[in-house]
Amino acid sequence: VEFWRDEEYGLVKPQANEFIKRYPDSEYVESVWAMLGHIQFMELNYAKALEKYAKISSEDILNKVRLNRAQCYYQLQKHRELINLLRPVVEGDEGDLNPDYQNLFVYYYAEAHYRQLTGKAINPQSRLLCRKALPFYSYLLKSKYADRAMTSLAEINRILGEHKNAAYYYEKSSQIDEEMGEDLLYQAASMQVHYDKKKAMGTFARVFQMRGEKAAEASYNWMLLMFGNRHFEPIVKSKSQLLKWIPEDK
16 A cells, blocks of 8 residues: 555555455455556556456445546547546535546546547537537536637537537637637638628638638638628728639639
8 A cells, every 4th residue: 555655556456466366355345446446547557447446346445446547448539438437526416526526527428428420420419419418517617628629619509509509619619728718719700601691701801810730621601601691892992812712613
């Protein structure tokens, strides 16, 4: 135990394994399995960590290692297992949950539903998963996970056809994520087209002004919207810029 506390894991492993071999019926065996699981977790061997945790039957010890188990499932993208692990504390009435972990567990729980959508077409099942994840991401908007939650909320609302909400979260996310800001703002404009074309024109113009990878597409979409709304003079005045940025085949 002292070696484990001092993170001398190289010394703990052989002693722990020897203890389990010598005293298989000891009341401390499951605590030793928890130690070994923690060591594997710290070494990023998530699958092996779960193997060690699977040896534990004590509810008290399982509750203590729930965070590690959740992180293992999350890293291994074992979404269904993660949902089953966290449902009692996120949707149930268990009272032993450390409040410091509450938001993290809610985040993992939302992710476990939403990440099942990766690479899948929009269909009733994907919409169901989105609706399941939606309230949990919304819950996180006042937590330190708000930035991540907003990006997911934007995508979820897009899938659900809630264009105004999707545009709002895309635009908010663009203000936070500098690296993806241009792309997120472009997505916001693409959502605005569905309910407020005038606003979409302004947002596409903002994307163009960033002069990034989306500038050509943004300028083309801006032109189409302006033309469709019979705003001809701005198109004429922007001729030189449009010819410079819009692809030749357009």
